Amino acid sequence: MGPGDDCALLQVPPNTLLAVSTDTLVSGVHFFADMDPTALGHKALAVNLSDLAAMGADPCWVSLALTLPEVDEEWIKQFCAGFFELAEYYNVALVGGDMTKGPLSITVSVKGTLPEGKGLKRSGAQVGDGIYVTGTLGDAALGLQKVLGNITVPEAHKAFVRNKFEHPHPRILAGQALRDIATSALDLSDGLMGDLAHITRASGMRAQIELEQIPLSAAMQDSVSKEQGWELALTGGDDYELCFTVPELHRGQLEMALAHCGVKFTRIGRMFTGIPDVELLLEGHPYQLQSQSWDHFRQP
């Protein structure tokens, strides 16, 4: 049963766990009130799917609670176009919804399945594991700073940066491929520094990151200094790339698996024994950052 009855009824296959993630996006906090509704529809689902990706789950169902100041049919149509294009891409069925009047906000809850005993947790990292990330980091933060007028991005890179900011793509295939390879994983929503700290705390060890290894896009390199690029990569939010740890022994398996799904990835550091924390190295020497992590209680 889908929307219409009081509840959606879902059949979870035997020997699988249900993975559930819920996120709220509020106008003026998580996105600009005048954001293109198609991009917003895409992003509202993408950030939730990213949580499933971080777990290695197979996306199955989604529910959508939309709060709107007024019934604007054209806006709703465009929002749904963005939302359902992504839903169809991953074969995710809408199984419930709610539409209410009020200040613009969107709550999405995605549900996926995982074979029992598989899920990628934050607590599984082992001493000696390599630390990896998919894609390039900081591009969404670069896009935000561009919109705010703080950074000028060369014309050739504008479309790329806007796309990374408005159209994050959840790393579903990479997450699934990492199920049997990674020891821990999460998605980068609040900046590498703060997010990786979750893995260090949950796993009880420290992480060492080599700044030179952090993958920066050509757009980033052409728009800001290296130091500014690292700052955006480490503390900027909304990248929705995966960060994960893999034992050296599985390195070959990792390369095959991610090559198979066409996802670029980079080794940026290693897990060590020690007090849970993230340590930054530049040319072998400790490096101190100014800001810490993306704060959702800070207005964009």
Place this chain on the structure above:
Amino acid sequence: MGPGDDCALLQVPPNTLLAVSTDTLVSGVHFFADMDPTALGHKALAVNLSDLAAMGADPCWVSLALTLPEVDEEWIKQFCAGFFELAEYYNVALVGGDMTKGPLSITVSVKGTLPEGKGLKRSGAQVGDGIYVTGTLGDAALGLQKVLGNITVPEAHKAFVRNKFEHPHPRILAGQALRDIATSALDLSDGLMGDLAHITRASGMRAQIELEQIPLSAAMQDSVSKEQGWELALTGGDDYELCFTVPELHRGQLEMALAHCGVKFTRIGRMFTGIPDVELLLEGHPYQLQSQSWDHFRQP
């Protein structure tokens, strides 16, 4: 795994379906901005559990997305007191959450389980079935009109009316008891007239209601005229009682089952062949109401 990792992982027992319901409550639309936070915490969960009750499901898990204009620790503490008191009563575990800054709103998603092939749908009513409701109707609407200053409620009934308005109790036990007895069911959130119309449309037949049979509380009878009482019962929202249909053959079974869980219920009409609609009778003659249904796009 509970909150903390990217997703909650839930184990759904074999041969059961997962029932999922999501609702958003927005300040100034679904509740007054100055509503007692403990009552609000209770109500936010209660209206969702009511959807599970309407399906006959066993509540298991809940996720909570809270959007607040500022971090007010005392408010959050009181909200959680109301929310978790009800969650513990039904042994519902929190398995995810999100807290963001923005205009006050609350999205709750509850998950329950149902033996395969059981769920109470809206489409199962049969010609000749009796139409029943639990409890008394219209009391929450009476409470709203009292707060708005439109109706004066005698001193002796004020606490009762306030409680029905702020502390709706989901009919979980009744819903479970009705699983093998009722042919259709839903919960009354928008008023009997509009809600019962869903059953008539889904089941493809008409409903005949005898106004004299509609259960009105002593508070209602002492506060307004009979006609006003019916109006509030038929078009007022927020009652969260169950409305369901039962074949005459199962009447004895129904009485035993609901007596067992201590829930009062009343037979208010019957299903007939005909164009899907709700027909009102007063002393055997057609009766016309003014307003239609509770509109969430109408400010309280």
